[in-house]
Every structure is written in structure tokens, then in C-alpha cells.
Amino acid sequence: TGRMASLASIDAGDAVEIASLLARDVLLGVLHAVGVLRDMAARSMATKDLNAVFSSKAQASSSIHLAVARTPLETLCLFSSVASAFGNAYQANYAAANAYLDGLARSRRSHGSFGSSLQIPPVSGAGMSAAAFGEEQLAALGAISLEEFATCLGVALMPLLSAAEQ
Numbered sequence: 001t002g003r004m005a006s007l008a009s010i011d012a013g014d015a016v017e018i019a020s021l022l023a024r025d026v027l028l029g030v031l032h033a034v035g036v037l038r039d040m041a042a043r044s045m046a047t048k049d050l051n052a053v054f055s056s057k058a059q060a061s062s063s064i065h066l067a068v069a070r071t072p073l074e075t076l077c078l079f080s081s082v083a084s085a086f087g088n089a090y091q092a093n094y095a096a097a098n099a100y101l102d103g104l105a106r107s108r109r110s111h112g113s114f115g116s117s118l119q120i121p122p123v124s125g126a127g128m129s130a131a132a133f134g135e136e137q138l139a140a141l142g143a144i145s146l147e148e149f150a151t152c153l154g155v156a157l158m159p160l161l162s163a164a165e166q
Contacts (some may be wrong), residue, residue: 005020013061018067022050027128029075030068031100031157033130042092048092057097061104073114080107080117118156123149137147 008025010017012032021027036056038049061078066075083091084098101117108115122129122143129138144152 007131010156012064015063015067018063022067027068027071028065029073029077029122029157031077032064033079034060035079035081037091037094037128039090039094041090044127045093048050051095053093054100058100065104065108076105076108076114076116078102078115078117080119082119082121085119116132116156118152120149120152 010021012034013122014020014097018019019129033055038045038052041051064076078101080098080101081094083095084102087095098119102119105117107116117126120127122133122141123146124130124135124138124143125146128153129141129143133141
């Protein structure tokens, strides 16, 4: 059918990189997967601690949203965290940044654009949780396996995969 999927990894906080990508490729979908932690009690957080987390998640997703406003995407998937719904000790900044992603996806859908936000739980064998916790701690947190995560991701990306096959 002449359609092909490719992967591009860019700094979504850099408007020039986003514009360059949009200029050279026909964009069908966007996956925004990034995470930065600055864990500490909220009362101890400085502006730099908030900005470190917000710039990678909230500001970058906002830049993507604005850059693709006139692009007919078939999917826009933001990688959020269950921390946005449940919170985590010492992660008020992380929970808030992920809640922004959830709200942005909801707003895009309410305006007729694609937008999904995956509230990813701890995953055994990969990601920030696997690096921070042992297997017993991950089990106590209700972590899902890497295989379960792959299944969830596949379901979320199905519209993009279907579009690439057409």
C-alpha cells in the first residue's frame, strides 16, 4: 500500500526538533514516553525540582500538542503514571506532571483529536520502578510483568499499527 512506519526519537522540549520532524516526515502518531524523578517531600521542593519533572512531561507534551494541532494524527499516546491517580510518597511533582498528561489527552479528545494517556503502573523488569525497587517491593506495589505491559502498549498502539498497514 506504500505506507511505512518509522521511529524518530527527539527532544520534545525543543520546538526546532519538533518542527524539523514535521517538515521531513508524514506523521501518523506520537508516543511521548519520558520520565524524570526528583523525589522529596513537597515542602522541600525548590522550583528547579518542579521544573525538572514538568519540563520533560508537561511542557514537552504541550509543545507536541501545539506543534501537531493541524496534523491529522491517528494516535497520540502520552505515557503517564498511576501516580497521577493515586499519588506516591515524595512524588507530588511527578504525580502532578502526569496528571497534566491525563488532562491534555482528555482535552484533545473533547476537541475531536486523538489523545490517550496510559497510566502505567510499576513494571517488573523494566523502567524506573524496576531500577528503584527489588522484586518483593514491586510485588507489594502490584507491579505488572513486562509481558503484561507489552500487551497494554500493543492495545494502545493498535490504531497506529493499523494505519501503518493500510
